[in-house]
Amino acid sequence: MSSTPVIGLLGGGQLGQMLCEAAAPLNVPIAILDADDAPAKRINRNEHHVAGSFKEASKIRELAANSDVLTVEIEHIDTTVLEELATAAKAVPVHPSWKTLRLVQNKYEQKEFFASKGLPVAGQMAIETGGGMWASMEQAAASYGYPFMLKARKDSYDGRGNFKISSPEDLAAAESEFGHVACYAEKWVPFVMELSVMVIRTESDSAPGVTKRLLPYPVVETVHEDSICSYVYMPPRGLVGERLAHISEKAQAVACRVIDQLWGRGVFAVELFLTADDEILVNEIAPRPHNSGHLTIEAVPYMSQFKAQLTAILDRPLPGALEPHVQSAMMINVLGGATADAHVPLIEAANATFSKGLGVYVHMYGKEAKPSRKIGHITLTGTTMSIAELEASAAQLIQLAKST
Numbered sequence: 216m217s218s219t220p221v222i223g224l225l226g227g228g229q230l231g232q233m234l235c236e237a238a239a240p241l242n243v244p245i246a247i248l249d250a251d252d253a254p255a256k257r258i259n260r261n262e263h264h265v266a267g268s269f270k271e272a273s274k275i276r277e278l279a280a281n282s283d284v285l286t287v288e289i290e291h292i293d294t295t296v297l298e299e300l301a302t303a304a305k306a307v308p309v310h311p312s313w314k315t316l317r318l319v320q321n322k323y324e325q326k327e328f329f330a331s332k333g334l335p336v337a338g339q340m341a342i343e344t345g346g347g348m349w350a351s352m353e354q355a356a357a358s359y360g361y362p363f364m365l366k367a368r369k370d371s372y373d374g375r376g377n378f379k380i381s382s383p384e385d386l387a388a389a390e391s392e393f394g395h396v397a398c399y400a401e402k403w404v405p406f407v408m409e410l411s412v413m414v415i416r417t418e419s420d421s422a423p424g425v426t427k428r429l430l431p432y433p434v435v436e437t438v439h440e441d442s443i444c445s446y447v448y449m450p451p452r453g454l455v456g457e458r459l460a461h462i463s464e465k466a467q468a469v470a471c472r473v474i475d476q477l478w479g480r481g482v483f484a485v486e487l488f489l490t491a492d493d494e495i496l497v498n499e500i501a502p503r504p505h506n507s508g509h510l511t512i513e514a515v516p517y518m519s520q521f522k523a524q525l526t527a528i529l530d531r532p533l534p535g536a537l538e539p540h541v542q543s544a545m546m547i548n549v550l551g552g553a554t555a556d557a558h559v560p561l562i563e564a565a566n567a568t569f570s571k572g573l574g575v576y577v578h579m580y581g582k583e584a585k586p587s588r589k590i591g592h593i594t595l596t597g598t599t600m601s602i603a604e605l606e607a608s609a610a611q612l613i614q615l616a617k618s619t
C-alpha cells in the first residue's frame with residue numbers, strides 16, 4: 216500500500232470523474248468500484264480498481280481490501296456491508312459514515328430525524344401501501360390541501376420518485392403509479408426560490424466530535440426544470456445588499472445545523488426552499504459532491520467541492536473560510552436531447568464564447584447522450600460582473616440549453 220492512503224470509491228460516474236480530476240494533482244490514489252468503461256475509470260488508471268457493481272457486497276469487500284478508507288459517489292447503496300467493514304476488528308473507515316448514508320437514503324426518515332432535532336422542514340406524513348393507500352392520501356389532502364407532493368421514500372433522484380397531486384382527480388394515477396412503493400406525503404412548499412449550501416464536515420475517527428468542523432460554501436440558487444437541477448447561480452439572483460447578506464447567513468447557518476446532526480467526514484449538499492417571508496426550509500441533503508457545487512471548481516479553485524471531499528476524508532488542513540475568487544458564477548447542465556447530437560450546438564457555442572472578465576468552462580462526462588441524461592455541464596464565471604450581468608452574457612447558451 217502506498218504511503219498516501221488509497222481512497223476506495225463506490226461508483227465511477229461523473230462525480231467520481233471530477234473527484235479523480237481533483238485527486239490527480241494531489242497524488243491521491245483513488246480505487247474505483249464500477250464497470251471498466253465508467254467515466255471516472257477512463258481518466259484514472261491504477262492497479263487498485265475493482266470491476267463490477269457497488270450493488271454487490273463481495274465487490275465492496277474487494278474494494279475495501281484495496282483501500283485505506285471508503286467513500287461513495289451515490290447514496291443509494293446497501294449500507295449493511297459498509298457497517299460491517301467500518302466496525303470490523305481491522306476496520307476500513309467509511310466517510311461519510313454508513314450511519315449518515317443509511318439515514319438519508321430514506322427521505323421520510325431523514326426529514327423525521329431533522330424535525331426531531333428542531334430543524335425547519337415541510338410537514339410530512341406516512342402513506343400506506345396497498346389497500347390503505349387511498350384513505351391515507353385523502354387524509355394527507357385533508358391536512359395539507361391541494362396540491363401536495365407524494366414522494367417515494369427511497370431510490371429517488373431527479374424527481375423520479377415524486378408525484379404532484381393537484382386535485383382529487385390525480386389520486387387514481389398516483390395510486391396506480393406508486394401503489395407498490397413505500398411513500399409519504401409532503402406539504403406543498405410555495406417557494407420563491409430554491410437554494411443550496413454545500414458544507415464541508417470534518418470529524419475525528421478515534422474521538423467523534425473532537426475535531427468536528429463545519430465549513431459552508433457561499434449559498435447558491437438552483438433552478439430545476441422537470442425536477443432536474445438545470446441552472447445554478449452564485450450569488451442567488453435578485454438578492455442584493457443586506458437582504459442577500461441576511462439570507463446567505465441564515466441559509467448557511469441552517470445548512471451547518473443540519474450537517475452537524477450527521478456522522479462522518481466529507482462534503483454535503485443541503486437543498487433548501489426560500490419562502491416569500493424569507494423563511495428557509497430544508498428539502499433534503501446529499502452526502503456527497505452535488506450538482507449545485509460544480510461551479511466551485513472554478514469559483515473556489517483552491518478548495519473545490521471535490522478537493523474538499525478528499526481533504527475532509529484524509530483529515531487534511533482546511534481554510535478558515537471559503538471565499539470565491541470571482542464575483543459571480545453560474546452553471547448550466549448539459550442534458551442529452553431527442554437526438555444523439557442535440558447538445559452539440561450548445562457545446563460549440565460555449566467553446567466559442569470569449570469576453571473580457573468572463574470565464575467559460577465546458578465539462579463533458581464522456582457519457583452517451585440519452586434524452587434528459589446529465590452528460591456534462593458548463594460553468595461561467597464573472598471576474599467583476601454581477602450575477603445579472605453574468606446571466607445576460609450567458610443568454611445565448613441558456614437559450615441553446617433550453618432548446619436541446
Ligand code: ATP
Pocket residue numbers: 337364366371372373374375376377401402403404405406409439442486498499
Ligand atoms: P434529487 O435529484 O435532488 O435527489 P429528488 O428526486 O430527491 O431529487 P426532491 O429533491 O424531493 O427530488 O424534489 C425535486 C424538486 O421538486 C425540488 O427541487 C423542488 O423543485 C420540487 N419539490 C420537491 N418537494 C416539494 C414540495 N414539498 N413543494 C414544492 N416543490 C417541491
Ligand code: MG
Pocket residue numbers: 371372373499
Ligand atoms: Mg434526492
Ligand code: MG
Pocket residue numbers: 486498499
Ligand atoms: Mg433534491
